[in-house]
Amino acid sequence: MKKTTHILSALAMGAVVAFGAVSCNQTKTAENAEAPAAETAEACAPKGAIVYIDMTKVMAEYDMANDLRAVVETKVSEIQAEITRRETNLANAVTKYQDRMQKGLMTRSVAEVEAEKLQKQEIEFNNYANQKNNEINEELLVMNNQINDAIATFVKKYNEEKQYAMIIVSQGDAEGDGVVTLSAPVLTADPSLDITDAVLAGLNEEYIASKNSK
Numbered sequence: 001m002k003k004t005t006h007i008l009s010a011l012a013m014g015a016v017v018a019f020g021a022v023s024c025n026q027t028k029t030a031e032n033a034e035a036p037a038a039e040t041a042e043a044c045a046p047k048g049a050i051v052y053i054d055m056t057k058v059m060a061e062y063d064m065a066n067d068l069r070a071v072v073e074t075k076v077s078e079i080q081a082e083i084t085r086r087e088t089n090l091a092n093a094v095t096k097y098q099d100r101m102q103k104g105l106m107t108r109s110v111a112e113v114e115a116e117k118l119q120k121q122e123i124e125f126n127n128y129a130n131q132k133n134n135e136i137n138e139e140l141l142v143m144n145n146q147i148n149d150a151i152a153t154f155v156k157k158y159n160e161e162k163q164y165a166m167i168i169v170s171q172g173d174a175e176g177d178g179v180v181t182l183s184a185p186v187l188t189a190d191p192s193l194d195i196t197d198a199v200l201a202g203l204n205e206e207y208i209a210s211k212n213s214k
Helices: 002-013 055-061 063-102 108-162 196-213
Strands: 050-054 166-170 172-174 180-182
Touching (some): 050 055, 050 196, 055 063, 055 196, 108 196
Parallel strands (some): 050 166
């Protein structure tokens, strides 16, 4: 089941959307510290610019993504615990059977019947584990689709105002010399073209408003 945890991490952090839109990073000043987050992360890239979004940061700090991951992780943990419990019970039954066989506590006919029961239990366990792993994969897929759809919908609406020529999705972080080093398709870029913070602020503001309305 360690593979399941790895899948969860990979899918959750690897949910990358191809879409268009947003604004660039700016730090709040004393004058706008009380303003909504989306308003203090104003766009500094001009209309028609090619800008980019660091999806690593968005996926790590988007409240909706974190909330959905928490729900899915709880479900995965519960499923893993049940699979482990059943696997342990089966292993104990096999150990008990082998011990009785070695001590000669069963006749051949009884041993054959017990062996058939254990084989049936093993098949049932494997079927159960496979079914639950498929359920986990489906949960992860739906979670990522929900996150991607929310981001894509927001970005499309946002770009109706900003009108950027292109928005590129990448992953990475900023170096101390002012140059942003990112993974493909962006290798390096002017920090003024990074619209990550503005997108993130808008996404979280929209998500909080949606939660409050419910």
